[in-house]
Amino acid sequence: MTPLIKAVAQRLGFELVGIAPAVTPTGLHEFLDWLEQGYAGEMKYLERREEAYEHPRHVLDGVRSVIMLGMNYKTEEPSSPAGAPRAGVIPRVARYAQAPTDYHNLIRDRLAELADALRRECPGCKVRGIVDTAPLLERDFARLAGLGWFGKNTMLIDKKLGSWFFLAALLVDQELDYDAPHAASHCGTCTRCLDACPTQAFVGPYVLDARRCISYLTIENRGSIPEDLRAGMGDWLFGCDICQEVCPWNRKAPVTSAPALQPVPELIAPDVAELLTISESEFVERFSVTPLARPGRAGIVRNAAIVAGNSGDASLLPALTSALHDESPIVREVAAWGLGRLTRVATSAVERGN
Numbered sequence: 001m002t003p004l005i006k007a008v009a010q011r012l013g014f015e016l017v018g019i020a021p022a023v024t025p026t027g028l029h030e031f032l033d034w035l036e037q038g039y040a041g042e043m044k045y046l047e048r049r050e051e052a053y054e055h056p057r058h059v060l061d062g063v064r065s066v067i068m069l070g071m072n073y074k075t076e077e078p079s080s081p082a083g084a085p086r087a088g089v090i091p092r093v094a095r096y097a098q099a100p101t102d103y104h105n106l107i108r109d110r111l112a113e114l115a116d117a118l119r120r121e122c123p124g125c126k127v128r129g130i131v132d133t134a135p136l137l138e139r140d141f142a143r144l145a146g147l148g149w150f151g152k153n154t155m156l157i158d159k160k161l162g163s164w165f166f167l168a169a170l171l172v173d174q175e176l177d178y179d180a181p182h183a184a185s186h187c188g189t190c191t192r193c194l195d196a197c198p199t200q201a202f203v204g205p206y207v208l209d210a211r212r213c214i215s216y217l218t219i220e221n222r223g224s225i226p227e228d229l230r231a232g233m234g235d236w237l238f239g240c241d242i243c244q245e246v247c248p249w250n251r252k253a254p255v256t257s258a259p260a261l262q263p264v265p266e267l268i269a270p271d272v273a274e275l276l277t278i279s280e281s282e283f284v285e286r287f288s289v290t291p292l293a294r295p296g297r298a299g300i301v302r303n304a305a306i307v308a309g310n311s312g313d314a315s316l317l318p319a320l321t322s323a324l325h326d327e328s329p330i331v332r333e334v335a336a337w338g339l340g341r342l343t344r345v346a347t348s349a350v351e352r353g354n
Contacts, residue, residue, distance in 0.1 A: 014069040019176050019177065025137040131168045232342075277319055
């Protein structure tokens with residue numbers, strides 16, 4: 001049954017497939033210590049479910065095997081980020097979020113097909129697919145299944161795909177043939193990922209303080225972003241790829257050919273001025289089925305105000321001024337900060353030009 005599972009998984013577009021026994025994850029102690037240190041920030045759902053991370057049986061009763069899967073999402077660098085020349089600042093969206101549909105939906109459909117194939121082979125077996133939504137330490141089981149090693153930026157890295165891949169899991173109550181764990185690390189003395197982080201989110205190698213991470217700040221944090229971190233966010237509107245972009249293992253990572261993962265212009269570089277004045281109905285129409293829906297309209301407009309403030313682009317002053325009257329108090333506060341910063345930056349640029 002194991003060869004069939006791997007063959008079907010690869011046919012469904014999972015470039016990485018490995019199988020691990022359902023055991024207590026080896027990194028459980030480090031994860032619990034990470035939570036204790038408060039590094040999870042506002043992601044309280046992790047704390048509420050911390051006991052469930054102790055063993056996959058809390059996700060699927062009777063589980064014996066964890067099938068770990070990786071799907072490449074690296075795309076070509078666009079020659080023109082907006083698809084056409086456009087004046088003004090171009091914000092950055094994390095590469096995984098540039099496709100027109102949420103990857104969770106794509107992978108769930110593929111997992112359902114893989115689960116159906118498994119049930120045909122083993123009628124009556126219990127199966128559950130996981131994509132970021134259950135208390136399972138996916139990275140730990142991916143390493144145990146031989147898919148890669150932990151980079152110093154906490155990402156799972158494969159020698160061929162680098163770290164540009166989604167992780168998913170299929171839990172099953174059958175004993176399968178298990179792959180050898182990935183025991184080695186191949187980062188050596190390299191610290192490029194740690195050194196490149198503009199908000200200094202890494203406490204040290206392999207330890208991320210999510211409260212300072214640009215991805216966390218632009219997606220998971222629903223409140224006001226600390227002022228001392230806003231300048232470091234630069235032009236990131238949603239997520240961040242910096243620690244992956246500088247990783248040597250990502251230099252030769254292959255590009256995905258999956259149609260569903262190809263970027264679209266409006267997500268490669270949304271217009272900042274438009275986002276600063278977008279209505280709730282317009283936001284839902286444009287982004288409801290994309291990853292950008294997660295922080296909600298207020299979160300995206302807040303992020304756009306920070307991008308505008310950091311831009312030095314005086315043409316964004318009217319849009320920022322308009323955001324001072326936004327219905328969200330968080331947006332209004334950040335817009336005021338952005339307006340002040342942009343005015344100072346623009347004035348300084350004019351003075352240097354003179």
